[in-house]
Amino acid sequence: MSAIVEAQHQPSAPVQAAYSYCEAVTGQQARNFAYGIRLLPAEKRQAMSALYAFSRRVDDIGDGTLATEDKRERLEATRDVLDRVRKGLVEEDDTDPVAVALADSARRFPIPLDGLDELIDGVLMDVRGATYETWDDLKVYCRCVAGAIGRLSLGVFGTQPGAQGADRAPEYADTLGLALQLTNILRDVREDAGNGRTYLPSDDLAKFGCSDGFGSDTPPPGADFAGLVHFEVRRARALFAEGYRLLPMLDRRSGACVAAMAGIYRRLLDRIERDPEAVLRGRVSLPGREKAYVAVRGLSGLDTRNIARRTVRRRP
């Protein structure tokens, strides 16, 4: 019986090739998230790679050098691909491997594909050059480009039968996405400034005398740059703490994947907190061996158990 079930889960050759393509994209480009995705069993790993490859495509259009109108057109073309996936119109021999892999994943897992529309909407906001006055404004953007990825991933992970508070799992997955995105914004502050983009809320920039932006490897004169960074780090930490409530609801390997992704980003945040100006000098990153260590820790379940204990303690 189990052999029959196994056989049913074996993708056909073209679908397998499509997944191999998505896994190659993930391995080459997901410098941090690949460490978590690798910890998943094959079917979930393939589905996460399909989600990653689609998201990468959307993100690359947004970050690319095309003119604004061409970017818009390309983004709407990815929305058409998504519509074909949603309507079950993508055949196994389609020439787009990402569409084939995504269509197969959507058949296997209850992935809320509308989250990918949100991602496209978020990148369109970016292409339009949106700026954010308050954290509430920035949150709208972060929900689209990262919260949605958390909710999509949860569709692949699922929650464990009988997990307490599982109805709040999408909310926690979304919050974890916000935590990662805010960390990403802090890490990339200089690179984004170079591309004419500022994501941090203008209210926060004004409060710390940083409204003139970050065009050089030292803070603008008179600015309390460290104060600004520490303020945003505290905000990100609170989001991590809330989002981590998801972990005890997941099975062991999905929990390991999330713990590795979040753990690597939390360590980035630690580094940024210790030396805020480092983000002006270049891209803060972790050495490969440290990322591997965080992944192994995730697999050991240590982080998940600690969080479960803290969550239980906090309950009234």
Ligand SMILES: CC(C)=CCC/C(C)=C/CC/C(C)=C/COP(=O)(O)OP(=O)(O)O
């Ligand atoms: C529940 C759950 C799984 C939540 C996580 C959701 C998630 C993975 C959100 C991604 C947001 C983010 C910071 C993308 C940057 O990708 P990038 O390719 O620019 O990152 P990199 O530059 O660090 O490689």
